[in-house]
Amino acid sequence: MGIANILSVDDDENLQFVIKEYLEDEGHTVFTAANRNELLDILEKETIDIVLQDLVIPNDDGLSMISAIREKSEAFIFIVSGKDDPLDKIIGLEVGADDYITKPFEMRELNARIKATMRRFKQQKETAAAETEDEGPSKITLPHWVLDRSRFQLFDTAGKSMNLTTGEFQLLEALALAPNRVLSREHLFSITRDGKFDVYDRAIDIQIGRIRKKMNDDPNDPQHIKTVRGVGYMLVV
Amino acid sequence: MGIANILSVDDDENLQFVIKEYLEDEGHTVFTAANRNELLDILEKETIDIVLQDLVIPNDDGLSMISAIREKSEAFIFIVSGKDDPLDKIIGLEVGADDYITKPFEMRELNARIKATMRRFKQQKETAAAETEDEGPSKITLPHWVLDRSRFQLFDTAGKSMNLTTGEFQLLEALALAPNRVLSREHLFSITRDGKFDVYDRAIDIQIGRIRKKMNDDPNDPQHIKTVRGVGYMLVV
DNA sequence: ATATATTGTAAGAAACATGTAACAAAGATT
DNA sequence: AATCTTTGTTACATGTTTCTTACAATATAT
Numbered sequence: 135m136g137i138a139n140i141l142s143v144d145d146d147e148n149l150q151f152v153i154k155e156y157l158e159d160e161g162h163t164v165f166t167a168a169n170r171n172e173l174l175d176i177l178e179k180e181t182i183d184i185v186l187q188d189l190v191i192p193n194d195d196g197l198s199m200i201s202a203i204r205e206k207s208e209a210f211i212f213i214v215s216g217k218d219d220p221l222d223k224i225i226g227l228e229v230g231a232d233d234y235i236t237k238p239f240e241m242r243e244l245n246a247r248i249k250a251t252m253r254r255f256k257q258q259k260e261t262a263a264a265e266t267e268d269e270g271p272s273k274i275t276l277p278h279w280v281l282d283r284s285r286f287q288l289f290d291t292a293g294k295s296m297n298l299t300t301g302e303f304q305l306l307e308a309l310a311l312a313p314n315r316v317l318s319r320e321h322l323f324s325i326t327r328d329g330k331f332d333v334y335d336r337a338i339d340i341q342i343g344r345i346r347k348k349m350n351d352d353p354n355d356p357q358h359i360k361t362v363r364g365v366g367y368m369l370v371v
Numbered sequence: 372m373g374i375a376n377i378l379s380v381d382d383d384e385n386l387q388f389v390i391k392e393y394l395e396d397e398g399h400t401v402f403t404a405a406n407r408n409e410l411l412d413i414l415e416k417e418t419i420d421i422v423l424q425d426l427v428i429p430n431d432d433g434l435s436m437i438s439a440i441r442e443k444s445e446a447f448i449f450i451v452s453g454k455d456d457p458l459d460k461i462i463g464l465e466v467g468a469d470d471y472i473t474k475p476f477e478m479r480e481l482n483a484r485i486k487a488t489m490r491r492f493k494q495q496k497e498t499a500a501a502e503t504e505d506e507g508p509s510k511i512t513l514p515h516w517v518l519d520r521s522r523f524q525l526f527d528t529a530g531k532s533m534n535l536t537t538g539e540f541q542l543l544e545a546l547a548l549a550p551n552r553v554l555s556r557e558h559l560f561s562i563t564r565d566g567k568f569d570v571y572d573r574a575i576d577i578q579i580g581r582i583r584k585k586m587n588d589d590p591n592d593p594q595h596i597k598t599v600r601g602v603g604y605m606l607v608v
Numbered sequence: 609a610t611a612t613a614t615t616g617t618a619a620g621a622a623a624c625a626t627g628t629a630a631c632a633a634a635g636a637t638t
Numbered sequence: 639a640a641t642c643t644t645t646g647t648t649a650c651a652t653g654t655t656t657c658t659t660a661c662a663a664t665a666t667a668t
Contacts, residue, residue, distance in 0.1 A: 242636095260562055273470045342616095354664090363664095371473050601655090
């Protein structure tokens with residue numbers, strides 16, 4: 135990622151040439167349009183990410199062209215204006231443009247803004263994706279505890295952190311998702327780590343011990359994590 | 372504020388009665404539904420803030436009901452599960468629920484959770500309001516910092532610039548957009564730069580180090596950017 | 609009661625992840 | 639082209655986490 139389909143709408147052929155050269159050097163694909171017909175034509179045929187729209191187009195109106203773009207496309211629209219007119223800016227943003235840049239501009243400046251825009255787009259997409267692929271509840275509430283899965287931490291009901299390590303947290307999480315059910319060492323092992331489980335492996339036991347210590351759970355009379363001899367462990371609630 | 376419209380979905384009439392009594396004593400308005408039809412009916416007619424959804428409903432499926440709620444409402448969803456619920460249901464919790472609570476639960480506990488949720492809601496609404504009447508999402512305000520997204524710079528509450536580089540700012544921005552959430556190095560990498568992430572890549576660590584230095588955040592006892600071993604980094608607010 | 613199996617845990621070793629200095633590379637600015 | 643800024647790489651020190659081993663404690667079966 136990092137490259138975009140860009141459409142520049144301007145009647146100034148020299149400027150169009152400069153913009154095209156520069157942005158293509160940056161790796162983008164650049165289309166140009168000098169009037170409304172060309173604009174609509176390209177929007178139809180290509181998937182445009184960013185439109186650079188000049189406000190002053192002979193025999194037409196840049197602002198109304200922006201509305202036309204908005205109807206057809208989700209593209210990010212930069213207004214390119216010959217004068218720094220706050221009213222144009224306000225109206226432009228009103229009809230659906232996203233940013234405003236004043237002529238004459240440094241190509242470097244334009245490029246920087248395009249980059250920032252692309253990144254913002256990308257970020258939005260990724261955050262949205264991360265949220266939907268989110269695995270279920272972000273918190274698990276038990277009578278005396280709260281497991282916060284976005285913080286990877288266990289808290290008591292007063293909100294105090296129990297300072298579990300990530301590995302401890304994951305083991306407890308597995309138990310908490312199936313409270314009052316005995317889970318075998320093998321099952322717990324397969325959830326929390328890779329590799330093959332060996333019957334004499336005590337790693338789970340040790341880890342349970344550490345969790346108990348942090349939860350203040352006496353192993354001889356556990357209130358939270360119970361041992362079921364010959365089977366495994368169970369979180370009771 | 373502090374009261375909410377709560378909808379409890381459960382087929383156990385006794386439990387429904389207890390919940391309703393208790394929460395109404397607390398000042399909330401409580402609706403009850405015993406099946407999908409009642410649920411949809413109430414969602415249609417009322418603006419529900421919080422739904423308590425039993426995982427097991429006779430002749431229906433609590434999980435799919437949650438998806439249905441999500442389609443119609445922005446409500447915060449608590450999954451309520453009994454200890455005898457089938458394991459596959461629990462493992463399959465990949466829908467958009469927000470909290471998970473196991474029966475039997477103390478009403479006091481449930482009430483505390485609801486209060487915490489309301490507080491968060493309220494806060495969210497207020498920040499959203501502040502943003503629109505201010506200057507859009509161009510600034511991210513945290514307890515000790517302000518991130519100005521149009522200037523790509525971090526300021527303290529006194530307005531002093533922290534002189535972050537653009538790259539440093541972008542990384543911090545990504546963390547700030549998901550406060551109190553651990554983000555993996557891979558995720559941070561994919562947001563802030565192009566190309567493929569390699570597991571042994573330390574670029575993110577280094578940059579975090581530089582940001583911490585500029586924020587004056589002691590890595591051994593960080594107040595702002597916390598390291599979660601084996602997972603990633605988290606901005607705490 | 610005795611033998612056997614299972615679990616708890618201390619202590620040390622090993623594995624692992626992180627912070628960071630110092631240098632190199634890349635990029636921007638002049 | 640020369641300089642400055644920013645970012646990435648390598649290498650190493652440090653501290654944390656996890657595992658192994660060994661043995662004691664406990665439960666179960668005979």
